[in-house]
Amino acid sequence: MLRIYDTLEGRKKEFVPVREGKVGMYFCGMTVQSEPHVGHMRVAVVSDLFKRYLRYKGYDVTLVINFTDIDDKIIEKAGEEGVDYLEIAQRNIDKFMEFLHFLGAEEADHYPRATEFVGEIIKLVERLVERGYAYESGGDVYFEVKKWKNYGKLSKRNLEDLLAGASQRVALDDKKRNPEDFAVWKAAKEGEPAWESPWGMGRPGWHIECSAMSTKYLGEHFDIHGGGTELIFPHHENEMAQSEAATGKPYVNHWVHHGLVNLVGEKMSKSTGHFKTMEEIAAKFPPDVVRFYLLSTHYRTQIEFSDERLEEAASSIERFENLFRTLDRVVGPEGQGDEGAEPSAAMEEERAKFIEAMDDDLNTAQAMGHLFEAVRVLNQEIESGASAEVLRADRRTLRGLLDILGLLKDLETAGEDAPEEVEKLVAARTDARAARDWARADELRAEIEAAGYTVEDTPDGPVVRKAR
């Protein structure tokens, strides 16, 4: 039984799809006023993880990741740079997509942008006004928070707390009836991007686009809505209020919030400039290392991103690389002839535990522990001379589990050919060893290593590969 945590209820709940056999998921991608950073890598990986696992569980999954390409910040930025706001949006969306691919995440099914849904947004705002939850004021339209009795349920705060906390910060806007009300539609100022609406020229407020776009693709009530924890308030709280007020139905079954990524103890933030871009990370570490690191902690836990952590992940991955390389040597490459045989009992046990861990709110940290155990199982089998049939079956099983996590697809096991001069050194070393001239052999190995390669002696002869 698959259980997934829900922020709204504050507990893990059994996953029961709204529509049998199907899963609708919506993840808040990014507001595209600036470059994607490490935090966005986590959304990319977490949304992909959910997609892959739910599909593994047999569901037909639809994943929507949105881009909010119109808001105060991007207009501001466009002004600063003197370019069209859509140009900035496109540039950052392109980067996001580039690194999504870098991380080995599958494409989502839809990537809606707020500006493409203004018509839907206007309809939704009209509906809110008709139902008495929103009011027009000077060209703006506000959601009247106190009309919605469930307001605060998601972020677990009440109106009084909110007002107490915000009283010093939120300037009283005389267009609003109440300080806690939020804009669903904003009148455009001179020169700002604007759309025609029943309330004059204007543009969508911040939260409304997600309500409109999620409903468009997934219906008024869908399964999973995700994003970072910092979006719980106000973004998701407001989004939920709008959607439920408009439809009178529950909006989503599982609110999934992943922990934030910190850099040396401090949260990354666009406003303080304290963040690492995806580009900086990608330049330094291979995709699998980043993905492995991101998955080695449970998705709801906040994590710290640092070079040391990534180096550790890289070391961990070597265990898999070494195993697959050895298996290639011992039983040949993956693929042909791997079907048929049943995995060993030890491997089957690890597989079952892996799935059990994943069924418990996608606990990748625990699941990966079993992956390492599976590696040990295979290594033990190799040591004890298990049959090629069993080794192949077990390798295939392990590969299947890695695929669920989208990990290590392109493991380098063959160890591409070393340059000719290195090959010559290796050959010379083999001769020296045959002649039991150990001093010469060691000397040659030193030369090979100086050239950036390592040589390992195996029962099947020396294996050369690039040193890490």
Add this chain to the structure above:
RNA sequence: GGCGGCGUAGCCAAGUGGCUAAGGCAGAGGACUGCAAAUCCUCGAUCACCGGUUCGAAUCCGGUCGCCGCCUCCA
């Protein structure tokens, strides 16, 4: 100030009432090896602190200390 979360071995990180507290990185010893590498075997935790509930607590309750997040644009 209000709300939420966290504190598990040198580091990272699972486990939330009961078998010997997963796993990884780093480290030590052993096996294998001409030497290595890889691999296998072995080795490390009074679960922040104090008190309580319980036959039994890392796990539940109360308190203390420390860290983080949200309350304001942000994955």
